[in-house]
Amino acid sequence: MTAKILDGKAAAAAIRAELTQRVAKLKENGSTPGLGTVLVGDDPGSHSYVAGKHRDCAEIGIASIRRDLPATATQAEVEQAVAELNADPACTGFIVQLPLPKGLDANRVLGLIDPDKDADGLHPVNLGKLVLGEPAPLPCTPRGIVELLTRYDIAIAGAEVVVVGRGVTVGRPLGLLLTRKSENATVTLCHTGTRDLAAHVRQADIVVAAAGVRGLVTADMLKPGAVVLDVGTSRSEDGKLVGDVDPAAAEVAGWLAPMPGGVGPMTRAMLVDNVVLAAERAAGI
């Protein structure tokens, strides 16, 4: 048996088509959403992600605003770029691409983003609202995971979900999202300090691997038929993108969101969706 594919690339293309319609409607109402990005330094991976985001905006018909700063940018210069986007009415939502170069205080920068323009859902106020169950922009990768499962009719309510990884952008907020009443999953949050990872993963109906450790989740850990989402992104020796899930896992899993082609494209689609949702809210749609 080989796992069926959760095709995030196809699902994201469908979402972009829906977003194109919603943006056309917003424009009829005199509102054009605009996504801003702040990119510091010359990491090739970060450059290619940011380029992808601007391509998505062009396809969907929303404006995009780029602020690229050199690797030598100071904390004050990065904060200035954030202040400019906060003040720019053409920019209705923006992100600061992470990680920032060493020496810059990312949490301080994130805290300066206007929470209403926080397209990533990573501002402390918005993360706090997620804990409190109040409406707020939600982190893109967790949203993309829920959206992908929903589009494939995979039941989340009542499922035993094991999340591997406690990062601020994926693992930690994903646990919060999946345990809301509306999702109703039971979540175990595993991490590098987990004593027996295999014992936890073996119980899971759904496994989300988001630790950034190549091959961390292996075939022998899985319950046959489990749904596996690979969110890990590391580079192999020859520079290829590789995930956290060992390729042999595809022989045991029932469903697999591969890396690439799984959750990554959904993350990008949810970023634009966050910006469009905020514009719709502002326009009373």
Ligand SMILES: Nc1nc(=O)c2c([nH]1)NC[C@@H]1CN(c3ccc(C(=O)N[C@@H](CCC(=O)O)C(=O)O)cc3)C=[N+]21
């Ligand atoms: N403020 C901020 N927000 C982010 O959302 C954010 C960030 N910083 N920093 C880096 C991570 C990483 N991330 C990805 C998004 C899409 C793909 C994606 O679309 N990947 C394609 C492959 C792309 C390729 O081949 O290069 C795929 O999985 O199929 C990957 C990674 C967003 N991040």
